[in-house]
Amino acid sequence: MGMTLTEKILAKHAGKASVAPGELILAKVDLALGNDVTSPIAIQAFRSTGAKAVFDRERIALVPDHFAPNKDIKSAEQVKMMRDFSKEFGIAHWYEVGRMGIEHVLLPDLGLVVPGDLVIGADSHTCTYGALCAFSTGVGSTDLAAAMASGEVWLKVPESIRIVLTGKPGKWVEGKDVILHLIGEIGVDGALYRAMEFAGDGLAHLPMAWRFTITNMAIEAGAKNGIFPFDGITKAYSDARPRSKYEVVTADRDARYAEELSVDMSALEPVVAFPHLPENTRPLSKVGNVPVDQVVVGSCTNGRIEDLRRAAEVIRGRKVHDGVRMLIFPATQEIYLQAMREGLMETFVTAGAAFSTPTCGPCLGGHMGILAKGERAIATTNRNFVGRMGHPESEVYLANPAVAAASAVLGRIGGPEELP
Amino acid sequence: MILSGKAWKYGDDVDTDVIIPARYLNSSDPAELARHCMEDIDASYAGKVSPGDFIVAGKNFGCGSSREHAPISIKASGASAVVARSFARIFYRNAFNMGLPIFEAPEAVDAIETGDRISVDMEKGILRNETKGKEFRFSPIPPFMQELVAAGGLLNYIKTRKKGS
Numbered sequence: 001m002g003m004t005l006t007e008k009i010l011a012k013h014a015g016k017a018s019v020a021p022g023e024l025i026l027a028k029v030d031l032a033l034g035n036d037v038t039s040p041i042a043i044q045a046f047r048s049t050g051a052k053a054v055f056d057r058e059r060i061a062l063v064p065d066h067f068a069p070n071k072d073i074k075s076a077e078q079v080k081m082m083r084d085f086s087k088e089f090g091i092a093h094w095y096e097v098g099r100m101g102i103e104h105v106l107l108p109d110l111g112l113v114v115p116g117d118l119v120i121g122a123d124s125h126t127c128t129y130g131a132l133c134a135f136s137t138g139v140g141s142t143d144l145a146a147a148m149a150s151g152e153v154w155l156k157v158p159e160s161i162r163i164v165l166t167g168k169p170g171k172w173v174e175g176k177d178v179i180l181h182l183i184g185e186i187g188v189d190g191a192l193y194r195a196m197e198f199a200g201d202g203l204a205h206l207p208m209a210w211r212f213t214i215t216n217m218a219i220e221a222g223a224k225n226g227i228f229p230f231d232g233i234t235k236a237y238s239d240a241r242p243r244s245k246y247e248v249v250t251a252d253r254d255a256r257y258a259e260e261l262s263v264d265m266s267a268l269e270p271v272v273a274f275p276h277l278p279e280n281t282r283p284l285s286k287v288g289n290v291p292v293d294q295v296v297v298g299s300c301t302n303g304r305i306e307d308l309r310r311a312a313e314v315i316r317g318r319k320v321h322d323g324v325r326m327l328i329f330p331a332t333q334e335i336y337l338q339a340m341r342e343g344l345m346e347t348f349v350t351a352g353a354a355f356s357t358p359t360c361g362p363c364l365g366g367h368m369g370i371l372a373k374g375e376r377a378i379a380t381t382n383r384n385f386v387g388r389m390g391h392p393e394s395e396v397y398l399a400n401p402a403v404a405a406a407s408a409v410l411g412r413i414g415g416p417e418e419l420p
Numbered sequence: 421m422i423l424s425g426k427a428w429k430y431g432d433d434v435d436t437d438v439i440i441p442a443r444y445l446n447s448s449d450p451a452e453l454a455r456h457c458m459e460d461i462d463a464s465y466a467g468k469v470s471p472g473d474f475i476v477a478g479k480n481f482g483c484g485s486s487r488e489h490a491p492i493s494i495k496a497s498g499a500s501a502v503v504a505r506s507f508a509r510i511f512y513r514n515a516f517n518m519g520l521p522i523f524e525a526p527e528a529v530d531a532i533e534t535g536d537r538i539s540v541d542m543e544k545g546i547l548r549n550e551t552k553g554k555e556f557r558f559s560p561i562p563p564f565m566q567e568l569v570a571a572g573g574l575l576n577y578i579k580t581r582k583k584g585s
Contacts, residue, residue, distance in 0.1 A: 037445045041488055044448070045575050067446055074446035124486040124510055140488040140514035142574050188433055189480035193509050222480060224509055277433060364442040364485075385437040385484060392441075392460040 002252025004160040005227045006195040009135040009249055013118040021159040021258070029059065030134075031112055032147040033121030035103055035360075036064040038140070040078045042122055043085045045145035054089045055151030061093035061112060062086055063103040066360045071367035101332025101358045104128040104216060104300035109332060111241025115230050116249045120144070120153050125300050125382065127218045130227035131211035133234055133249060137225045158224040159258035160195040165202035167266030172416055174310070175210025176302060176380065176400035178263060179217040180271040184281030186261070192222035194258060197251065199229060202265050208237045209306040216301045217382050220278040270415055272378075273398035276386045284403060287413050291323070294377040295408040296389075297401050298329025298356075299363045302380035305335045305342075307401040312344040314405035314416045315351045321411030326353035327362060327369045353408070365389045371396075378407045421570070423500040423521070424539035424550075425472030427532045428458075428465060432478035436485040436511065440493045453489050454496035471498040474540075476532045478504065481522075482511025491518040501540060503547065505529050516565050519573035523547070528556035542566060 003011065003018060011019040013027040034042050039062055046054075054060055062082050067075035086094035093112060100106065104125050107113055113129045119136035120126065122144040129136035139153065147153050165178065183190070196218050198211075206214075211228050218226030228234070230248045238246060272287050274280040297303075297311045308330060320326045328348050330336040336358065339345045345355050362369030363381040371377055371390035377397070379389070384396035397413060406416045438461040440453055447453065458465035458475075475494060481504035482490060491514045494502065501521040515522045521542060528547045532538060536551040545560035561569075571577035 037442075037487060037489075041448045041492075048575055049578065072446060078446060078448075122486055122488075124484065126486075138486040138510050140486050140491075140510060140517055142488060142517035143513065146574065146578070188483055189506065189508070192480065192506065219484075219510075222483065222508060364437075364445075366442055366445075383435075383437070383484060385435045387441050387460040388437055 001256060002254035004195065004255040004257065005133065005197055005229065005249055005251045006135055006160055006225060007157060009116060009118055010155065010157055019157045021157050023157045024154060025157060026152050026154055027118055028151055029120050029147050029153055030117040031059050031061060031119045032144055033061045033103060033107065033119065033123065033126060034144050035066050035123055036068055036075065036079050036082060037066045038122035038144065039082045041141035042144040042148065043081055045142050046148050049145065049149055051149040054148045057090045058092045060091050060148055061107055062091055063095045063100055063106060064097065065100060065102050065358065066364065067366050068359060069097050069357065099333060102300045102303060102360055105303060105331035108132060109334065111243040114238055114243055114246035115234060116247045120147055124219045125216050127223065127225050128212055128216040128300060130215035130218065130225050131208065132238065133228055133230040135225055135227065138219060158193055158195045160197045161191055162257040162260045163196055163198050164200035164260065164262040165198060165265055166200050166262060167202055167264045168205045169265040169268060172270050172402050173265065173268050174400045175206060175213040177268050177271045178265060179214045180273050180278065180281050180398060181268055182263060183217065183221045183278050184271065186221055188220060188277050188279045189222040191218065194223055196221065196223045196226040198227070203228070203231060205265065207306065208233055209304045212304070213301055217278070220382060270400055270403045272403065272413060273384055275384050275395040275397065278384060278398060284415050290397065290413040291376065291411060292378050292407055292413060293324065293375040294369065294371060295324055295326040295404050296329065296362050296369060296377060296379035296381060297404050298331065299360065299381040300331065301382040302401050303329055303331030303335065305338050307380060308335065308339050308344050311401040311405035312347045314402050315409065316347050318351060318409045318419065320352035320408045323411050324408050326408040328353050328355045329362065330358055332358055362389060378404050378413055380404050421542045422539060423472065423542065425474055425500055426470065427474050427476045427534060427536045427538050428469065429532055429534040430461060430475065430477040433480045433483055434461060434477045435483045436487050436490040439482065439490040440487065445487060445489055448489065450492050450496035453493035457493040457497040466497060469497050469499060472500045473498065474538055475499050475502045476529055477502065478529065479506045481507050483508035486510045488514045488518065491515045491520045495520045503529060516568045517574040519569050519571065521561065521569045523558055523561065525556055525558035528558065
């Protein structure tokens with residue numbers, strides 16, 4: 001019996017010729033990741049094991065991005081704990097504020113994840129790296145502690161769902177719309193315990209940035225991981241990074257899938273997810289009149305340079321609506337610089353938007369953009385749960401960067417084509 | 421092991437943000453997290469839950485973040501277990517790693533209301549709703565998971581095994 005992409009990568013890392021869904025394996029990790037919310041618990045747990053060293057100082061990345069730059073004394077203490085731990089154990093990939101970025105954009109951009117890798121991270125959106133044809137999944141702090149000590153993680157081999165993407169997306173449709181559409185179709189537990197493996201001739205129309213956005217949100221359908229096949233687009237991205245040695249993995253022709261779904265991307269219009277679940281989707285034309293108080297462009301989902309370009313294209317020469325606060329969060333220092341070089345930062349600031357240093361702050365209601373009671377935001381982030389961006393009686397709508405930017409001008413949810 | 425207590429019933433897709441809102445994640449102190457457990461779905465829970473009580477919920481309990489603070493806050497709140505129709509993947513993993521027992525028992529969930537007294541026999545896979553006089557069977561949790569729970573979580577389990585070997 002042939003294997004899926006996920007099964008192949010898991011088998012290789014478990015030192016086995018083959019694996020099958022349901023099997024419990026112990027797998028070697030190529031990279032283990034923690035942030036300032038999850039690392040403190042992992043560090044305490046790691047110390048409690050009495051371990052004297054980490055398994056490999058080159059294969060651990062610690063990124064303070066959630067409450068950093070530190071929003072208060074407690075978060076400063078959390079980040080200090082990471083900093084001290086990194087120094088004590090010689091962690092190679094410790095990224096200090098000013099040299100950091102949002103973990104899931106930073107690590108692939110630095111080339112710390114390459115095709116065929118197995119990555120675990122104490123952050124649910126670790127599934128992002130599947131865009132590079134790697135197996136990556138979110139775990140908790142205890143799993144991170146165990147992996148930092150042993151270099152291994154126990155995993156149950158998931159069944160895979162094959163998702164065939166066809167057609168060319170229209171002008172304002174992006175990767176975000178593909179994944180929101182899918183989550184709307186299958187629900188927030190539609191891929192529970194499963195791998196989402198993408199395929200189809202539509203892949204030719206999906207740039208790397210869009211693939212990252214899609215796999216980033218695999219967890220919002222409950223999936224263990226999302227994964228794209230290796231192709232020319234993956235190769236171009238991977239070969240431009242420092243760690244350019246990797247092994248290409250391909251799914252077997254007779255691989256077994258639990259289910260097959262298809263999405264005709266040419267038939268999609270931009271999609272908006274309504275509160276309070278990512279599955280509450282509507283096509284943009286069916287949104288109606290939804291005024292917004294805040295617009296957020298950024299996050300690990302849509303804070304890449306391509307996303308900022310797209311939002312800037314819409315907002316250029318226009319003004320943010322009087323009643324709206326627009327916040328832009330580039331995902332890394334490099335993207336920040338690039339936005340400066342290309343004049344995007346000036347476009348946003350001239351339009352009346354705020355431009356921030358990289359942080360996850362607003363996405364999870366941490367800092368830098370908290371909503372008051374009754375307020376409503378549209379964001380390019382990945383979750384719109386109750387209280388996600390602040391007050392439990394506030395609301396978050398999810399959309400692509402172009403729709404978010406158009407909404408900032410309109411003062412209500414709308415698309416670029418509605419702009420005068 | 422037999423667990424028993426009152427039920428606190430919630431719906432489908434109870435996410436980690438409502439179990440422990442992000443605004444409290446600048447702390448990892450279990451007692452502090454317990455004070456805010458379930459706050460954005462039920463502000464009364466943390467003040468009224470009694471040791472041994474159960475959280476009972478619909479499908480996909482614990483969806484969202486990988487924050488281990490979620491099972492930590494539930495355990496520290498005094499709850500003995502979570503019973504749900506199904507669990508989100510990372511929460512399932514974290515709960516066992518923390519030593520918080522959780523059970524998938526869809527039929528039992530439908531027949532439980534907040535305040536019902538229930539008991540769970542972990543080894544036999546029997547849930548009794550004592551208030552309503554009904555009994556349900558569910559797949560007992562795997563032996564490995566039971567050992568994790570008995571040891572108080574993954575790290576204690578590893579330490580105990582090291583001592584034994």
